Structures are given as C-alpha cells and as structure tokens.
Amino acid sequence: xxxxxxxxxxxxxxxxxxxxxxxxxxxxxxxxxxxxxxxxxxxxxxxxxxxxxxxxxxxxxxxxxxxxxxxxxxxxxxxxxxxxxxxxxxxxxxxxxxxxxxxxxxxxxxxxxxxxxxxxxxxxxxxxxxxxxxxxxxxxxxxxxxxxxxxxxxxxxxxxxxxxxxxxxxxxxxxxxxxxxxxxxxxxxxxxxxxxxxxxxxxxxxxxxxxxxxxxxxxxxxxxxxxxxxxxxxxxxxxxxxxxxxxxxxxxxxxxxxxxxxxxxxxxxxxxxxxxxxxxxxxxxxxxxxxxxxxxxxxxxxxxxxxxxxxxxxxxxxxxxxxxxxxxxxxxxxxxxxxxxxxxxxxxxxxxxxxxxxxxxxxxxxxxxxxxxxxxxxxxxxxxxxxxxxxxxxxxxxxxxxxxxxxxxxxxxxxxxxxxxxxxxxxxxxxxxxxxxxxxxxxxxxxxxxxxxxxxxxxxxxxxxxxxxxxxxxxxxxxxxxxxxxxxxxxxxxxxxxxxxxxxxxxxxxxxxxxxxxxxxxxxxxxxxxxxxxxxxxxxxxxxxxxxxxxxxxxxxxxxxxxxxxxxxxxxxxxxxxxxxxxxxxxxxxxxxxxxxxxxxxxxxxxxxxxxxxxxxxxxxxxxxxxxxxxxxxxxxxxxx
Amino acid sequence: xxxxxxxxxxxxxxxxxxxxxxxxxxxxxxxxxxxxxxxxxxxxxxxxxxxxxxxxxxxxxxxxxxxxxxxxxxxxxxxxxxxxxxxxxxxxxxxxxxxxxxxxxxxxxxxxxxxxxxxxxxxxxxxxxxxxxxxxxxxxxxxxxxxxxxxxxxxxxxxxxxxxxxxxxxxxxxxxxxxxxxxxxxxxxxxxxxxxxxxxxxxxxxxxxxxxx
Ligand code: HEM
Ligand SMILES: [Cu+2]
Numbered sequence: 001x002x003x004x005x006x007x008x009x010x011x012x013x014x015x016x017x018x019x020x021x022x023x024x025x026x027x028x029x030x031x032x033x034x035x036x037x038x039x040x041x042x043x044x045x046x047x048x049x050x051x052x053x054x055x056x057x058x059x060x061x062x063x064x065x066x067x068x069x070x071x072x073x074x075x076x077x078x079x080x081x082x083x084x085x086x087x088x089x090x091x092x093x094x095x096x097x098x099x100x101x102x103x104x105x106x107x108x109x110x111x112x113x114x115x116x117x118x119x120x121x122x123x124x125x126x127x128x129x130x131x132x133x134x135x136x137x138x139x140x141x142x143x144x145x146x147x148x149x150x151x152x153x154x155x156x157x158x159x160x161x162x163x164x165x166x167x168x169x170x171x172x173x174x175x176x177x178x179x180x181x182x183x184x185x186x187x188x189x190x191x192x193x194x195x196x197x198x199x200x201x202x203x204x205x206x207x208x209x210x211x212x213x214x215x216x217x218x219x220x221x222x223x224x225x226x227x228x229x230x231x232x233x234x235x236x237x238x239x240x241x242x243x244x245x246x247x248x249x250x251x252x253x254x255x256x257x258x259x260x261x262x263x264x265x266x267x268x269x270x271x272x273x274x275x276x277x278x279x280x281x282x283x284x285x286x287x288x289x290x291x292x293x294x295x296x297x298x299x300x301x302x303x304x305x306x307x308x309x310x311x312x313x314x315x316x317x318x319x320x321x322x323x324x325x326x327x328x329x330x331x332x333x334x335x336x337x338x339x340x341x342x343x344x345x346x347x348x349x350x351x352x353x354x355x356x357x358x359x360x361x362x363x364x365x366x367x368x369x370x371x372x373x374x375x376x377x378x379x380x381x382x383x384x385x386x387x388x389x390x391x392x393x394x395x396x397x398x399x400x401x402x403x404x405x406x407x408x409x410x411x412x413x414x415x416x417x418x419x420x421x422x423x424x425x426x427x428x429x430x431x432x433x434x435x436x437x438x439x440x441x442x443x444x445x446x447x448x449x450x451x452x453x454x455x456x457x458x459x460x461x462x463x464x465x466x467x468x469x470x471x472x473x474x475x476x477x478x479x480x481x482x483x484x485x486x487x488x489x490x491x492x493x494x495x496x497x498x499x500x501x502x503x504x505x506x507x508x509x510x511x512x513x514x515x516x517x518x519x520x521x522x523x524x525x526x527x528x529x530x531x532x533x534x535x536x537x538x539x540x541x542x543x544x545x546x547x548x549x550x551x552x553x554x555x556x557x558x559x560x561x562x563x564x565x566x567x568x569x570x571x572x573x574x575x576x577x578x579x580x581x582x583x584x585x586x587x588x589x590x591x592x593x594x595x596x597x598x599x600x601x602x603x604x605x606x607x608x609x610x611x612x613x614x615x616x617x618x619x620x621x622x623x624x625x626x627x628x629x630x631x632x633x634x635x636x637x638x639x640x641x
Numbered sequence: 642x643x644x645x646x647x648x649x650x651x652x653x654x655x656x657x658x659x660x661x662x663x664x665x666x667x668x669x670x671x672x673x674x675x676x677x678x679x680x681x682x683x684x685x686x687x688x689x690x691x692x693x694x695x696x697x698x699x700x701x702x703x704x705x706x707x708x709x710x711x712x713x714x715x716x717x718x719x720x721x722x723x724x725x726x727x728x729x730x731x732x733x734x735x736x737x738x739x740x741x742x743x744x745x746x747x748x749x750x751x752x753x754x755x756x757x758x759x760x761x762x763x764x765x766x767x768x769x770x771x772x773x774x775x776x777x778x779x780x781x782x783x784x785x786x787x788x789x790x791x792x793x794x795x796x797x798x799x800x801x802x803x804x805x806x807x808x809x810x811x812x813x814x815x816x817x818x819x820x821x822x823x824x825x826x827x828x829x830x831x832x833x834x835x836x837x838x839x840x841x842x843x844x845x846x847x848x849x850x851x852x853x854x
Contacts, residue, residue, distance in 0.1 A: 326690065
C-alpha cells in the first residue's frame, strides 16, 4: 500500500492484469453495463419499497421507482468509470495522491482521464452530439408549424418536443464553451499544467452523457408538458417523463457547480508567475464570471428540482396552493437560477469574441478594464433581475418598477462589451477569417437580441408580448445568435490547435453564410409573428400567420442544412483531408498558440514566466507573452503570484 | 483499488508545490461552502415564502408538531461536532497529533449522531409531508440537509482515516509526497473547517426556523 506514494516517482510498466480485470478496465463498457443494470435494479428496488404505500394506490406510475432507477443507473455508470476508486481509497486511509491518469493513445478519450485537454475534447464531441439531437427536434417542431392545424403530432407530443428541444439545448449549451474550450485552454492560457481538481474536472464531464440520455428517456416515459421551465404545479401531476427532466437537469446543475468551482480555483491559484490580473486573457475573465454564476445559481436549481421531486415522490406540497404551498414559490426559485443561467450562456460568448477580435484586427483589445468591469457588472446584476419573468404572473405590482429598472440597468454593462468590440475593430487591419466572421456576426445578432430584451423588460410592453413568439425570437437571438455563433467562432479558432488539422475554408465559409443568413430569416420574422399574437408552445395558430410560418420553417430547414455543412466539414477535415495546421495559424499572441501542436501532455516544459499582455498587437517593442523554451526562473519553481 | 486499474505513466505525473495544493484546497472549500449555502438557502427562502403566504391557511395546522426533544438533541450534536472539530484544528495547528485524532474522531461521531437524529426524526413524526407548507419544508429541509451533512462527513472521515493511516504507516517524508505525515494535513484540515462551519451554521439556522420560531 505504501508503494502508492512512490509510483509517481519510479516508472513502472503496468503488468498485464487478468482478463476479467481488463474487461472491467475497459471503463466505458463496464460503465454502460453497470448503468443499464443499475436502472433495472433501482427500478426494482423502488417498486419493492413502495408496495403498499397509499400514494401508489390507483396509479399506474411509480415515481419513486423511476427516480431510484435513475439514481442507480448514474451510480453504476460512475462506478464503472472508476470514480469511486479514489474516494473509497481515501476513506480507507490512503494518502492523497496527484498521480494522474494521463496517457497517450485514443483509449484515453473513452475513460476517466484527468488530462484537461482530453476532457475538453470529450466535452466537444458530446455537446455537439446532443446539440444535433436538440437541433433535429427543432426541425420537427418547424415541420409541424408548416400548417396552422395539428398535423404530425398531437398537442401533448408537440409540447414534449418543444420541452425536449429547449431543455436539451439549455442543458448542453450551459457548458458549450466552458466544457470544451475553457477546460482545454484556460490552464494553458494562465500557464498551468492542469486544472486545480483534475478528477472533479473529469467527473463534471462524465455527468453530461447520462444527463442527456436520461432527458431523452423522457420520450419513453410519456414526455413532459412543462417546457424547459418545468413550472409547478403542472410538474407535480405530469407523467413519469417529468422525472427524467428533473433528474437530468439536476445532474447538469451538479456538473455546472463542479465546473464553476474548479475553474475558479484554477484561475485563482494556478496562474504562472507574472500572470497578473490585468494580463489575464479576456476569455479567462469571461470564464471567471460565468463560474461565479454557476457556483451560486446551479445549487439553487438543484434544490428547486429536489423540491419538485419531493412533491412528486414524498407527497410534500411545496407547490400546491391547496395544501399550504405555492406555485409562485417555484417560479421565484426557478428564475433565481434561470436568469443567471442566461448569463451563464452569454458571458463565455462575450469572452470568446473579445478574445478573437484583437487577433484579426491586429490591434490591442480596446478598453480591457472596461470589458472586465462590464462582465463583473453583468455577473452582479444578474442576481437582481429574476422577477422580470414574472411581470404578468400577478406578482405584487409595486415590485415591478424595481425589476424593470435593474433589468434595464444590466444592458449598460452589456453595452460595454459592444464598445470594446467596436473600439477594437475601429481602424484595425481586419482579416475576415471564419472565426472573425462568426465573432462579428455575434455582435449584430446579440444587438437585436439585446434590444428586443429591453422591450421585454419594460412592463407595459411585456404585458402584451409575454408568452408570445416575440419572446421566443428574443431568446433565440441571444442564445443562438449570440452563444452559438460564439461557439462556432471558438470552434474555428481553436479546433485546429486541438486537433492539429485545418478546416476546409470553403466549406467553412458556406457554413457561415448559410447560418448567418438563414438564422436571421428564421428568427426575425418571428418577432412579427409574436407581435401579431402567436403564442409559444402550441402548434395551432391563426391561419393568417401561415405565410410567415412557412417562410420561417423553410429558413429553419436551410439553417439546419448549414449545420450539416459544418458536420460534413468536420468529418471531411479531420478524417479524410487531414491537412495539418500550423502551430499558430492565426498569428495570435495567445500563449496557447505558442505551444507546439499537438500540445504536449504536460503543456509546458518549464513553468512559463509571463512578461507581457496577450493583446499587444502592433505595439512596438512588446515582448512575447512569455519566453518559452528557456529556463524560466532559477530552479523552475512553480509558485504562483 | 485506486492504483491497480490505471495504467501508470509516471513520467507525466508530477507534484505541484505544496503551497499551491494548499491554496487550491482553500479556494475550493470556500467555493463549495458557498454552493452549499445557496442550495440550502433555497429551502430557507421556501420557508419564509410559504410562511408569509400561508395559502389556504395551511401553513401549519395545529397537529403539526415535530418532537422538540429530537430537535434539541440535533442542534446539540451539531454544536458539539463543530466544537470538537475546532479543538482538533487547534491541535493540528500546534502539531499535537493525538489530540487532533481524538477531536476529529469525536467530531465525526457527533456529526453521525446528528445524521442519525434526522433519520429518527423523519421516521417518527406524526404528521405527513402532506400536512401543509411547514410540514413540506420540514421534511424537505431534513432530507436535503441530511444528504448534505453526509457528504460533508465523508470528507471528515477521509481526514480521520488519513491521520490514522499516517500514524500507523510511516511514509518517507523525503519522497516529497504530499501524504508525508502530519503537517501536510493542515491545509486540508483548515479547508474543511470552512465547509464544516458553514454546514453547521446552516444546520442551526434550520433548527431555529423549524423548531424555535
Ligand atoms: C436550428 C435552430 C433552432 C430552431 C429552428 C429553433 C426553433 C424553436 C422552436 C420552433 C421552438 C418552439 C417555440 C414554441 O412553440 O414555443 C423553440 C423553443 C426553444 N428553443 Fe429553439 N430553435 C433553434 C435553436 C435553439 C438553440 C441553439 C437554443 C439554445 C441554445 C434553443 C433554445 C430554445 C428554448 C430554450 C426554447 C423554449 C422551449 C420552451 O418553451 O420551453 N433553440 N425553438
Ligand atoms: Cu431573465
């Protein structure tokens, strides 16, 4: 046992384990087997313990068994992956060890791996997969909306489809940039070799696939009628698909909390010498702000969903007004999470575009401090606006002006980001590369999304637009037009560094223009449809709106097609063409681009010493961000400032 | 168990300097404490919200009276757990290994006692969760807090287990291994103090709201 301590010093080729060990050692297989087995075992146990309970009389649905099934399934999954080994060892008194499962070879992508670069790639592929599934749902929704009458699906199925699309999107997009790109690049950008808590980092990822699959299982369990917001008391009475929503979203809440905590600890403690707060890449600032929101908001989501779960299983009455509860309790708690959540989606996007603009304008980022102040301002204010979602709920009318004001106030720090963007572009030597195109499209889309948001924060105009397609167009402009465009900017900017392979430029440009044009064709008309009174979440609408809707649906299909172009490009570039990318294809000053491709497992040979800021493009005499490749400090110590 | 299943690629494994590890733990513990309190404060919010609203007059019907005795015992266990742990941390600071081990183990016992009392309380209440807003918050809080407490205690248990282990098995300090005896436990012990104290303060807040006022 004591040799645990020495393994990290003495290289020891692992002896071939017996065959059964190797079988279990194939983590993903064991995890899947234990996960599926866990579902049946848990369901069985849940059924047994509820026999004879009053609450089970006269129902054909056993929520306790469903939850037990999910719980056992996820536990089995994590055990199979090996997440329990280390904590159990610790509970038995093994000393802490940092020995990491960092390895080479493709196998590492399929198991618990603590290399932050592997986790980044795992996230990228997984998120992309679920994004495509959710996007496919959107296509189904738009197909139904081709006609004003119920056609392909009945009202309940349609509602489930909308909920599935929305929930899947929000669950996956919450970590769409932090998962792949922050995990991969934040340690490198701050000059570290790893994240503060590599095992937790891996855990945060491995919670995502079960969450996505469990959410999908809602289809088999009768769907859920609440949309992504899960409003009680509808959620109290819904079919078992609701349990899937609750459990999956709670898992994501857990994962988000872990991601946030890990990012914060990493940036606060692992910065290389010389990486002062004002030299921190702006992307990292975006990640910090997002992490603060995640750590404080996601636990509230977790608690809130637990209350719904208790209402459904233990017969509590948190949200049943007839029994001393209140549905408004749900809306308040949910939006206390929900509004920060929208900035969890937006802030990483701000970070990405501000990171990219200077590179392709060949100018320093304009107003670095202003940008940081803007992000911090958004972070702070986003906890004080949540009741703008409840303006028409019958809330105390005297509270409305306050929330209207805070909401309108939040557009000020958001405006800072636009100033930064414009100031950077101003008189720059702009190169219209694909990442740059996406970054610039971010601004025009987010502007429309943001401005329409001001109308929604305004009580009188919200009264007439609430619950309509106006809202729906608004948030797609911010999330899809903002976050997803930033996500693709990041993908085209960083993926060549991650894979070492170049994207096909022509296909990438087709992707961009298709996406930009058809995104706007899809969502701009929906503002009008909303103003004309088309409500969310129902598939029947006034036949006078069919023209608009058909136009929108066709655009949406073409938008979907542009995603296909991306997918084809991804597969073509990484599997078939395999044109190697240069180490620094964009001539970026970013520390991550100074490293060779592929980035070595340890990132840096020696701890780098940061000597200059990341955006000093065209500044005469600016030294490189860090001198790599020569001894950094005497002894190469790794202490951080 | 922890070591057997992973291919060991030692050349890549390395240790961070201990002060960074300590700093990591410090920050991580504070962040986790914040997350923990926001989750539990959601229940506190529910308490005040439902109490003020008193919908249908069903906040707290007359028959809803949990055992005050168990409540007092629970609060006492929490206080004792915290007190014992802080004595332990003191010992950890001045390097009294034995004192730390005894105090930390005592804290663990009191913590488990508190957990047991919650289970006992939930098993013995005479009202159901259906009996109104207060009953819902009561059941919800206890269940959620119990799980949270258990997770906190798992961390405490690893500290206790580790100190017993380093006691019996002497690792070579010159190996630079982070597990090299006693002194290296200090950062973890300090970091845990943050998480524990937040958990206990929240537990006492719950006691105050659900049993006293
Ligand atoms: C291909 C692009 C997309 C199309 C065509 C599309 C279309 C739609 C449609 C038609 C609805 C249903 C509106 C209703 O009947 O209430 C909807 C809802 C929604 N979408 Fe999308 N969407 C797309 C992308 C996205 C993305 C990228 C996100 C977020 C990252 C997203 C998030 C949502 C959310 C949160 C809802 C609300 C669901 C609810 O009401 O609970 N969508 N979308
Ligand atoms: Cu909001």
